[in-house]
Amino acid sequence: MKIVECVPNFSEGRDLDKINRIMDVIKKDESIKLVNYESDVDYNRTVVTLIGDPDKMIDLILKMTEVCLKEIDLNKHSGEHARMGAIDVIPFIPVSDVLMSECVAYSEKCAELIYNTYQIPCFLYAEAARKEDRVLLPSIRKGEFEGMKDKIKEENWLPDFGEAKIHPTFGCIGVGARDFLVAYNIDLESKDIKPAKNIARYIRKSSGGFGFVQAGPVFLENRNHTQVTMNILNYKKNPIYRVFETVRMEAKRYQTEITGAEIVGLVPKDALVKSLKYYYACNNLTFFEDSSLKDIVRDVKKYMLFRDFDETKIIEYFL
Amino acid sequence: MKIVECVPNFSEGRDLDKINRIMDVIKKDESIKLVNYESDVDYNRTVVTLIGDPDKMIDLILKMTEVCLKEIDLNKHSGEHARMGAIDVIPFIPVSDVLMSECVAYSEKCAELIYNTYQIPCFLYAEAARKEDRVLLPSIRKGEFEGMKDKIKEENWLPDFGEAKIHPTFGCIGVGARDFLVAYNIDLESKDIKPAKNIARYIRKSSGGFGFVQAGPVFLENRNHTQVTMNILNYKKNPIYRVFETVRMEAKRYQTEITGAEIVGLVPKDALVKSLKYYYACNNLTFFEDSSLKDIVRDVKKYMLFRDFDETKIIEYFL
Numbered sequence: 001m002k003i004v005e006c007v008p009n010f011s012e013g014r015d016l017d018k019i020n021r022i023m024d025v026i027k028k029d030e031s032i033k034l035v036n037y038e039s040d041v042d043y044n045r046t047v048v049t050l051i052g053d054p055d056k057m058i059d060l061i062l063k064m065t066e067v068c069l070k071e072i073d074l075n076k077h078s079g080e081h082a083r084m085g086a087i088d089v090i091p092f093i094p095v096s097d098v099l100m101s102e103c104v105a106y107s108e109k110c111a112e113l114i115y116n117t118y119q120i121p122c123f124l125y126a127e128a129a130r131k132e133d134r135v136l137l138p139s140i141r142k143g144e145f146e147g148m149k150d151k152i153k154e155e156n157w158l159p160d161f162g163e164a165k166i167h168p169t170f171g172c173i174g175v176g177a178r179d180f181l182v183a184y185n186i187d188l189e190s191k192d193i194k195p196a197k198n199i200a201r202y203i204r205k206s207s208g209g210f211g212f213v214q215a216g217p218v219f220l221e222n223r224n225h226t227q228v229t230m231n232i233l234n235y236k237k238n239p240i241y242r243v244f245e246t247v248r249m250e251a252k253r254y255q256t257e258i259t260g261a262e263i264v265g266l267v268p269k270d271a272l273v274k275s276l277k278y279y280y281a282c283n284n285l286t287f288f289e290d291s292s293l294k295d296i297v298r299d300v301k302k303y304m305l306f307r308d309f310d311e312t313k314i315i316e317y318f319l
Numbered sequence: 320m321k322i323v324e325c326v327p328n329f330s331e332g333r334d335l336d337k338i339n340r341i342m343d344v345i346k347k348d349e350s351i352k353l354v355n356y357e358s359d360v361d362y363n364r365t366v367v368t369l370i371g372d373p374d375k376m377i378d379l380i381l382k383m384t385e386v387c388l389k390e391i392d393l394n395k396h397s398g399e400h401a402r403m404g405a406i407d408v409i410p411f412i413p414v415s416d417v418l419m420s421e422c423v424a425y426s427e428k429c430a431e432l433i434y435n436t437y438q439i440p441c442f443l444y445a446e447a448a449r450k451e452d453r454v455l456l457p458s459i460r461k462g463e464f465e466g467m468k469d470k471i472k473e474e475n476w477l478p479d480f481g482e483a484k485i486h487p488t489f490g491c492i493g494v495g496a497r498d499f500l501v502a503y504n505i506d507l508e509s510k511d512i513k514p515a516k517n518i519a520r521y522i523r524k525s526s527g528g529f530g531f532v533q534a535g536p537v538f539l540e541n542r543n544h545t546q547v548t549m550n551i552l553n554y555k556k557n558p559i560y561r562v563f564e565t566v567r568m569e570a571k572r573y574q575t576e577i578t579g580a581e582i583v584g585l586v587p588k589d590a591l592v593k594s595l596k597y598y599y600a601c602n603n604l605t606f607f608e609d610s611s612l613k614d615i616v617r618d619v620k621k622y623m624l625f626r627d628f629d630e631t632k633i634i635e636y637f638l
Contacts, residue, residue, distance in 0.1 A: 202561065205530065207530075207556060208529065208530035208531050208553060208557055209529065209530060210527065210528065210529065211524065211526075211527035211528060211530065212527050234527060237526060237527030238527055242521065242565075242568075242569075245565075245568045246561075246564075246565060249561075249564045249565075250561075252600075252601045253596075253597050253600035253601050255600075255603070277572075278572050281571075281572035281573070281574075282571045282572050284574070
């Protein structure tokens with residue numbers, strides 16, 4: 001059974017009536033699972049996490065485009081987050097039985113249908129990008145809704161689907177395919193920010209660390225300890241256990257230790273299994289392919305100190 | 320006291336008479352320390368490692384250019400290693416009391432003097448590169464001596480010093496500045512190549528590992544065990560201890576362990592001290608700045624299992 005995740009971001013995070021009318025369209029669709037949605041008032045933006053069958057996902061995205069076209073006029077929109085469309089970005093993410101190349105094809109199909117149906121131009125980004133300078137969304141979106149009116153006419157910035165003019169109220173959309181991103185935080189016993197700061201620097205790509213890790217330090221006031229906060233952009237190449245064990249190793253020099261770890265949002269079962277296999281192998285244990293989600297939850301707590309974690313954080317729980 | 324390392328490679332590795340006449344010029348220079356030289360018959364190339372005062376280094380490189388100009392005719396040269404000059408490459412490497420920016424300046428001065436004196440065109444590469452596509456030497460050298468005759472006339476490949484034609488017998492030279500490269504190997508108890516192969520993949524940049532690590536697996540017939548063989552291109556950002564501890568952690572899943580480690584060639588004291596400080600901190604010990612090279616040798620053996628290692632492998636021993 002093919003399953004993709006899709007995380008459309010729409011440009012309304014303040015007007016609850018509008019948000020509800022948009023979310024109602026999504027909630028009514030019984031073929032797609034709404035995992036979560038979060039509106040941010042400062043950003044004036046809502047992030048929606050969906051999983052389900054790829055073709056049904058595209059159907060829902062089209063219905064969502066229709067309601068956003070009705071509800072949102074970007075000429076009247078302001079917020080702290082950069083945006084170029086009423087739906088700003090639509091990434092397709094492989095979850096189960098789907099290749100990245102298929103997600104690229106779904107993003108192309110989705111973009112084509114959006115343009116043909118609503119005359120909203122679309123740019124393909126990330127793995128779906130057809131030009132080097134379209135891989136990173138911020139490079140496409142630079143200038144935002146206001147600037148895209150002229151930018152889209154430049155030869156280098158013609159949209160991948162559509163003509164050289166943005167939709168007058170909706171703008172334009174980035175549609176793409178990318179890997180699952182694991183938002184992962186490790187708690188350090190220390191209240192001093194220095195260990196978290198240095199360890200983040202040791203492990204993140206931008207200072208020569210692991211190739212798919214973004215990391216920074218944070219002090220959690222409520223919990224009264226520090227944290228290394230991370231995104232793992234490719235959990236296959238930089239598995240969770242390797243990041244965890246490297247942080248544990250580096251923490252020793254600061255006479256501190258890891259007291260816990262958390263996943264923000266969801267995580268694919270595969271990302272957990274890939275890490276558990278390390279610990280099982282170290283302990284001469286076998287991983288059983290029919291392990292239940294409950295078994296997996298028990299063991300990630302045991303070996304990787306996950307806290308506030310249960311089956312509902314694993315994507316497969318919703319399938 | 321400013322000290323640089325310089326590792327000129329010249330294009331003769333077979334004719335012992337020629338090699339000796341070239342090396343004699345180097346050996347006679349008492350102001351520069353010849354650390355090591357190695358001729359490779361298959362490559363038909365000799366790698367020379369020198370350390371000393373930067374200005375005296377440039378003087379010696381000029382004398383070496385003169386003798387190579389006399390001894391080597393690239394029209395008659397063949398070998399497995401790509402080459403574009405009788406001296407093919409001249410990297411300047413900061414060792415003591417010298418900044419990278421100063422090494423860039425030395426490489427520029429050296430290249431300018433070589434062209435002005437012998438009319439051999441020079442390309443600046445690595446940290447000294449003035450164009451993106453000159454950072455990597457292979458990109459400059461593509462086409463080799465034979466192809467450079469035409470390539471150097473292309474607008475994009477005009478040399479940084481000299482006119483748009485190579486020297487008829489000497490060719491042209493890549494002169495540059497780079498960080499010290501630590502050639503570092505870790506022994507695994509296992510005779511099976513699989514752990515070494517997988518671990519090399521986990522840690523090297525090209526598969527998403529550490530940003531400055533190149534790594535591969537090797538089976539050592541004489542010693543009857545496997546090894547992860549590595550270059551650490553920046554030991555400040557990817558210190559030896561971090562690579563060592565990560566390999567140790569990954570080895571556990573294969574029920575194997577690290578039995579030793581070796582440095583090929585030389586290593587700066589600073590690279591060892593940076594790693595020892597990790598172990599001292601873990602063990603609540605203080606590093607003393609006046610530690611002798613003997614102390615350092617003792618402790619890298621203790622904490623990082625260095626074998627076949629003594630003071631003569633540390634650059635500072637020669638100063």
